[in-house]
Amino acid sequence: MHTMYKKLLQLPLFQGLNQADITEIIEKVKLHFQTIPANTPIIEQEENCTKLFFLLEGSLTKVTNSKDQVFRIEQSVSAPCLLEPQSLFGLAPTYQASYSTISECDIMTIEKSYVLSELMNYPIFELNYLNILSRNTHSLYNLIWENKYTNELSDRFKYFIKSHVDNVDQPITLYITMEDLAFQLNDTRLNVSKMLNELKDRNMISLKRKIIHIPSFHTLK
């Protein structure tokens, strides 16, 4: 019980709850635990989201495909974390990305019905949820209204990456053809190729056919 208490407290929605609350929650709410072997797909992009999904141990690959399937972005996600709290509500409660296990993973899920009937009765849980959702909209909003100092192609590339990932602190892999990236950045294939090769020569990215890997977003210049 003590371990479970510590584990739950690390999760975004449970932060700030006291041990008595957590004990009560464990009694009332059906927490569903699973251990999943490595290299197993667990969530498909666009699949209905009907439960809160927590990663307790291990790491996942997150893959997001553009709506037109022209490019995709891959990042890893490490425990402890909550996947897509925003996808449980709204008009279209579906997942925004696909996830599969990298290592063996421990996960915990909680049905939406328990979230509404029990968890939301804890003011701290409820406030955590409202804060997370609001923070999500603020960061997307700021991204759209943020300052734009130059129109350098490499800056447009950086902005393109930044606007399509939610964690710039993890390595990023972009799958796209040079032509399609040129289209996204509104420039020529030749200029895009030149820009990418310069970044590669400065060891900021690595390039393979249709694959751009960015080990650290923050060192991109």
Place this chain on the structure above:
Amino acid sequence: MHTMYKKLLQLPLFQGLNQADITEIIEKVKLHFQTIPANTPIIEQEENCTKLFFLLEGSLTKVTNSKDQVFRIEQSVSAPCLLEPQSLFGLAPTYQASYSTISECDIMTIEKSYVLSELMNYPIFELNYLNILSRNTHSLYNLIWENKYTNELSDRFKYFIKSHVDNVDQPITLYITMEDLAFQLNDTRLNVSKMLNELKDRNMISLKRKIIHIPSFHTLK
């Protein structure tokens, strides 16, 4: 009381509550009413948001300045509506835009403390709030990941507008110099001027010095 009941039911967060709940809410929660004369500023962009702000009667001008103050967008907002539910929570609970009255306006405000201590106890109110916030993040997210069929300058202009307003069903006024718009759209001043004048000749926009007025976003081609 009956009128108040009907009025509250029109507001996004109260939709679906029954008369008994509304009666209880009116007894328990301090609803603060005000009538504000025409042409009065009421909210400043970046001001702290400490209460829910409902427009019950009348209409407001909403002005959003870009972070670098280089451009601004103006739209009107009509009753009944709730202003920026996402600005009450999160790390930076501040307003995203400035508002002033166009006509005489009836407004109702509710302190955040009442929202948390009372209103959130009504499961319908709570679910409405979670759905509104989630919908907000979904629409910003979809905007970023949406299909991109052409790189025509006029399409980039449309996308620029769409990504900076939250209501494409209301007329839009953009204050920006031709140079700054060219910078935003990553094109030349000459091309932008030509594109805008074509739209003007087709009666889709009107142009004044530093002002672009779009009566109907949907007719922009």
